[in-house]
Amino acid sequence: MSSLVGERTVEAHRADVVAWIERDGSSLSASRSLASDLNGEMAYDRHLARTLWADGIGRWGWPESIGGFGGSVLLRAVLAEELARRDLVHQNIRLMPEVLGAPVAAMASDGLLPFVEPYLSGQEWWCQGFSEPGAGSDLAGLATRADPIADGYVVNGQKVWTSLAQFAQRCVLLVRTGTEGHRGITALFVDMDSPGITVRPIDCMHGEDEFCELFFDDVVVPGDRVIGEVGGGWSVAMNVLAAERASIFWMRSAWLLGRFTAAVASGDVSDAALGEVYLNLMMLRSRSRETQHAMAAGRFDAASSSIDKVLMATAERSLFDALMLHSSRSSLIGNHHQDARARTEFLYSRAATIYGGTSEIQRTLIAQRVLGLPRGER
Amino acid sequence: MNDLGIDVDAVRAALGAALEHAHTRSADEVLAEFGWRDLLAADPDIAATVVFSLLGSTGRWANVLGDVLTHRLGDAAPQPAVAAVVSDSPLMTAPAGIVDGDTVTWFGSVVMTRDAPCTAPAVMGAVRDARGTVTVAVTDATGFGPVSTIDGDLVAWQSVGPKPLISLHDNGRARGDAVHDWSSGVALARRALAHALVAIADSALTLAVDHARDRVQFGRAIGSFQAVQHRLAEAKVTLEGARSLVHAATADDSIASLAAKAAAGGAAIAVTQAAQQVLGGIGFTGEHPLHRLVKRALLLDQLLGSSVKLRPVIGQELRARPDVYRFIEL
Numbered sequence: 110m111s112s113l114v115g116e117r118t119v120e121a122h123r124a125d126v127v128a129w130i131e132r133d134g135s136s137l138s139a140s141r142s143l144a145s146d147l148n149g150e151m152a153y154d155r156h157l158a159r160t161l162w163a164d165g166i167g168r169w170g171w172p173e174s175i176g177g178f179g180g181s182v183l184l185r186a187v188l189a190e191e192l193a194r195r196d197l198v199h200q201n202i203r204l205m206p207e208v209l210g211a212p213v214a215a216m217a218s219d220g221l222l223p224f225v226e227p228y229l230s231g232q233e234w235w236c237q238g239f240s241e242p243g244a245g246s247d248l249a250g251l252a253t254r255a256d257p258i259a260d261g262y263v264v265n266g267q268k269v270w271t272s273l274a275q276f277a278q279r280c281v282l283l284v285r286t287g288t289e290g291h292r293g294i295t296a297l298f299v300d301m302d303s304p305g306i307t308v309r310p311i312d313c314m315h316g317e318d319e320f321c322e323l324f325f326d327d328v329v330v331p332g333d334r335v336i337g338e339v340g341g342g343w344s345v346a347m348n349v350l351a352a353e354r355a356s357i358f359w360m361r362s363a364w365l366l367g368r369f370t371a372a373v374a375s376g377d378v379s380d381a382a383l384g385e386v387y388l389n390l391m392m393l394r395s396r397s398r399e400t401q402h403a404m405a406a407g408r409f410d411a412a413s414s415s416i417d418k419v420l421m422a423t424a425e426r427s428l429f430d431a432l433m434l435h436s437s438r439s440s441l442i443g444n445h446h447q448d449a450r451a452r453t454e455f456l457y458s459r460a461a462t463i464y465g466g467t468s469e470i471q472r473t474l475i476a477q478r479v480l481g482l483p484r485g486e487r
Numbered sequence: 488m489n490d491l492g493i494d495v496d497a498v499r500a501a502l503g504a505a506l507e508h509a510h511t512r513s514a515d516e517v518l519a520e521f522g523w524r525d526l527l528a529a530d531p532d533i534a535a536t537v538v539f540s541l542l543g544s545t546g547r548w549a550n551v552l553g554d555v556l557t558h559r560l561g562d563a564a565p566q567p568a569v570a571a572v573v574s575d576s577p578l579m580t581a582p583a584g585i586v587d588g589d590t591v592t593w594f595g596s597v598v599m600t601r602d603a604p605c606t607a608p609a610v611m612g613a614v615r616d617a618r619g620t621v622t623v624a625v626t627d628a629t630g631f632g633p634v635s636t637i638d639g640d641l642v643a644w645q646s647v648g649p650k651p652l653i654s655l656h657d658n659g660r661a662r663g664d665a666v667h668d669w670s671s672g673v674a675l676a677r678r679a680l681a682h683a684l685v686a687i688a689d690s691a692l693t694l695a696v697d698h699a700r701d702r703v704q705f706g707r708a709i710g711s712f713q714a715v716q717h718r719l720a721e722a723k724v725t726l727e728g729a730r731s732l733v734h735a736a737t738a739d740d741s742i743a744s745l746a747a748k749a750a751a752g753g754a755a756i757a758v759t760q761a762a763q764q765v766l767g768g769i770g771f772t773g774e775h776p777l778h779r780l781v782k783r784a785l786l787l788d789q790l791l792g793s794s795v796k797l798r799p800v801i802g803q804e805l806r807a808r809p810d811v812y813r814f815i816e817l
Contacts, residue, residue, distance in 0.1 A: 119817050183817055190817070359817070373805050380802025387801050388750050392728030394815045395735035401817060419724045475723055476716030480696050485711025 117180045119187055122169055126191045129166045137197050147317050150199045151234075151276050157198065158206070158231030161188070167229070175214050176226040181405045182211075182356060189360035194367040201319055201457075204357045205272065209235050209281050212348035213298070216337045221298055224279065236277035236301070238268040238323055239346065245270075246470050248283075248346065249291040253325060255284035261332040262286070262297065264305075264325045270464070274308050274321035277301050281349070283342050294342035298334045305329075315456035316449075347411055353465055354414035355404045358397045358421050365428055366390055368454070372432055382435040389424040396420050412478035415471040422461040422468055429458035493530055499537050506545045513602070514542065514549035523551060531558050531675055532737060539679035543686025546779055548641060550599050552790075555676045557611060559668035560623070584614040584624065590649035591626045597644040598790060601633070609653060613669055623665045626650040638782040674744035677791050681733045681744075681751035684787055688726045688751075688758035691780045695719060695762035698769070715765055722761040729754035735815045743814045745792070745801050752794035755784035 130137075137157060144150045161167025162176075170184035171177025185207070192198045206229055214225045227233040244251040253266025264284055274280070280299045287293030301308070305328040310318035337345050369390060372378050378386075400417055403409050433439055433455040440451035462468040476482045505517045512520075518538065526534040535555045542548055583595030591614055610631065614624040630650060633642035696719060699710030709715050729750040736743035759781045763770050770777040788794055 186817060373802075376806075378802075380799035380806070383802035383805055384749070384798030384800065387805060388732075388746055388753070388798070389728075391735075391746050391815060392732045392750060395731035396728055398735065398815055398817060399731055413727075416724050416727050419721075420728050423724075469717070472717040472720035472724075473713065475720035476710075480716075480719055480723060482696065482699055482710035482716050482719065483708050485707065485713065485716075 117169060117178075117184060119181070119183050122180075122184045123187050123191065126166060126188050129164065130191060130195065130197070133160065133164075134195060134197065138195075141197065141199075144199075147273075147319065150202060151273070154199060154202045155231045155234075157192075157203075158229070160231075162230035171210075171229060172214055175222060175229070177229075183401055183405050186356040186359045186401055189356055190363035193360045193364035194370075196364075196367055198360075198364075200361060200364050201272065204353075204360060205235065205237070207355075207357050207360070208349055208352050209237055211352045212345060213281060213336060216345055216348065217298075218333070218335075220333050221336065224298065228279070233278045234273065234276045235279045235281060236271050236274040236321075236323075237349065238271050238274075238280045238282035238299075239349075240270045241267060242269055246467055249294065249343065250289075251283055251285060251294065253282075253284050255286050255295060255297060255330065257286075258329070261334070262330045264297070264299070264328040264330055266325050268323040268325075269311075269320075271321045271323050272319055274301070274323055275310050275318075280323070281336065281345070283346060286342075287340055291343035292340055294346070295339050296336040296342040296345035297330050298336050299328070299330050303328050303330070314459075315453045317453060317457075350466070351404075351409055351411055351414065354417050355400060355409065358393070358417055359401055361421065362390065362394045362397055362424070365424060366394070368432070369428055372428070372436075375436075375438070377436040377438040378431050379435060382431040386424075386428050386431045389420075389427045393417075393420040393424040412474060415466070415474045416479070418466060418471050419468055419475075425458045425461040429455040493526075493533055495533055495537060498526070498533070499541065502538065503541050503545065506541055506547050513600070514547040515551070515600070515603075518549050518551060524554065527554055527558055531555075532678075535675050535679035536682045540682040540686045543683035543783075544690055546690070546776070546783070548600050548783075550603050552598065552676055552679070553611070555679050556669070556672040558675065559671045560611075560665065583612040586614040586616050586622070586624055586652060586655070587649070589652050591624050591652050592649045593626070593646050595645075596634070597631065598636075598641055598786070599633070599644055601640055601642050603642075610650075613666070621666055622655050623669045624655055625653045627653060636786055638779075638786045640779075641783075641786060670741070673791060674741055677744040677748035678733070678736055680787055680790055681729075681736070681747040684748075684751035684755040684784060685726070685730050685733050687780050687784050687787070688722075688729070688755045691755075691759045691762040691777060691784075692719070692722055692726055694770075694775075694777055694780075695722070695765040698766050702767075709765075718761050719765060722758045725754045725757050738814060740814055742801065742804050742808070745797055745804065748791060749794045749797035749801060752784075752788035752797075756788055756794065759784045 140156060141153050144153045158167070165178065167188065168176065168178040169180050169188070170182050173179045189203070189207070192203070193200065210225060210229050213221070217225065228235050239248060241251050241253060253264065253268065255262035255264045264282070266284070268282070278301055280301055282297045282299045283294055284297055285293050286295040305326040307324040309322045309324070311320045311322060312318060313320055369386060373383060396417055400409070400414060432451060433441060440448035477484055502521055505521065506514055509517050523534065523538065538551065584591045584593040593610065593612065595612060597610065609625050610628050611623065611625045613621055615621050627650065630648070631644040631646045634645050636643055696710070699715055699719060700708055702709045732750045733747045736747035762777060763781060766775065766777055769775045792800065
């Protein structure tokens with residue numbers, strides 16, 4: 110286990126991470142190769158999270174109040190990056206604790222803090238109940254209601270696009286406790302085994318049932334399960350969004366770079382297409398690097414992080430376009446295991462301009478909040 | 488302050504003010520007075536990137552690209568006022584001429600301000616011989632004449648026919664060293680041009696955003712229409728992606744310099760195009776400053792490889808050197 114003494118530098122941490130991966134990486138790689146579906150990937154991810162936490166290397170960058178070793182959030186980004194570029198993580202699974210764990214750790218009351226470590230250490234799984242059938246781009250229009258009862262709330266409504274909810278023990282749930290608009294929204298921390306919750310995985314075009322619908326019928330949630338303030342759910346949502354744009358994008362860019370490396374080595378993609386993808390990846394990475402450092406210094410700007418999101422979507426789509434459409438050996442047709450995986454990744458990249466706020470929403474935010482153009486009719 | 492004790496912000500502010508306000512003096516005179524050559528010798532990266540960024544943002548131009556290209560050749564480079572031949576060929580040590588015995592035939596251009604006298608004592612550039620070997624050659628400048636360009640303030644010196652060779656540039660040095668130093672100069676020149684192109688894109692976007700806020704049609708500012716907002720937002724994304732990449736590319740590294748130049752050239756062209764569209768009629772006139780930015784972006788993009796030509800070059804480099812991916816680290 111690494112020393113707790115003194116300020117830990119990114120370089121020192123990277124050396125330890127690489128040494129850890131060199132020791133355990135081949136067995137991780139072998140166990141990941143056994144995962145043939147989402148259940149297998151989740152089992153692998155649990156094993157990975159437990160090992161990282163038990164060995165200590167996964168505790169760096171997390172606050173000591175939840176069992177972490179403290180230090181800059183950049184330390185988490187280093188670990189995520191080194192795992193991602195070696196293809197030792199399933200992107201859409203491993204990013205979730207970053208998205209949900211960090212904001213909840215930052216905003217939770219003392220009563221909720223003890224829930225965080227079991228999540229980060231692979232003992233439990235959480236999901237994120239935000240979008241609704243009638244509240245996608247217009248998230249502040251959400252309608253799932255939480256009505257006050259003695260000692261808590263009773264929740265009724267429906268959520269959609271909830272990633273990996275079928276594996277979750279807890280849910281970070283946005284509900285309406287007040288009037289219309291973002292001021293009437295509260296974030297609740299809900300046990301998924303509460304009576305009245307139904308989870309239905311959605312059959313998706315990329316072949317992994319990662320997204321779910323959630324139905325809430327008179328679900329009772331204790332009053333001490335409010336994250337932050339009553340009516341303060343919007344700021345929880347914004348913090349989750351910020352977390353998504355920070356180390357997640359850095360990890361994702363490292364993973365994309367890993368896939369790109371394979372594309373270069375394959376010799377199947379034209380030089381011009383490789384150059385185009387490389388530029389998109391490097392613009393994303395250099396921008397994301399600046400965002401990481403701003404975040405670590407407490408200078409994160411939510412509005413300008415919309416730029417990161419559009420760069421991310423552009424880079425991801427251009428990479429998988431090159432691999433699938435501009436390659437002399439396309440996996441559009443093919444029987445191999447890697448063809449199936451390539452098709453899944455390509456199809457998932459079609460969602461890059463949609464999930465986490467569509468590119469259209471991002472452009473409107475950039476125009477109004479970064480460039481300062483006047484709000485108009487939508 | 489950087490490592491050498493140069494206060495970069497102070498240099499930027501002082502030189503920027505001088506270039507902006509000293510209209511009676513050429514940018515070359517302003518830079519000479521500022522001690523450009525000393526700054527370039529002390530810290531080539533800071534000097535080149537700060538100065539070219541200012542040339543981009545002020546809309547002025549100085550004949551200093553040759554200094555950047557030859558900066559590593561030190562005392563061996565002809566002094567003063569060397570003009571370096573800039574090939575439009577994108578390859579790293581792109582020969583801009585052919586050496587045959589005692590003569591050199593140049594086929595590249597030297598991009599200069601329109602009023603610059605054709606009095607450079609020497610012209611220098613990478614050349615190849617009949618066997619394809621690349622070296623660095625010096626000839627005199629006679630016979631070079633200005634050819635007009637799309638940018639009314641800049642001309643391209645070109646020459647026809649063979650010129651007497653003054654020296655193959657290996658004065659006491661191995662040929663490989665001269666070529667290596669020339670390549671370093673090309674890499675820095677690409678980063679310098681990338682800074683200028685980002686500054687041009689930034690200026691164009693500012694003009695367009697200001698116009699979109701002020702221009703009223705159908706009873707409201709056109710910047711409140713989503714079609715205009717999204718076009719400008721996309722331009723902003725392109726600009727900021729290129730800006731971050733250009734700032735990350737500080738190493739004396741060929742792939743970083745290629746990527747910076749390609750991204751910045753592409754961004755400058757895309758952003759000036761978007762600005763042109765949003766500015767509508769006024770942006771098409773000579774009374775509005777946009778046309779200068781459009782033209783300068785188009786010309787600078789061509790130097791040392793355009794954004795279109797550099798893409799396959801980057802692909803080739805990546806294949807040849809699989810270790811070059813990660814110049815952007817936390």
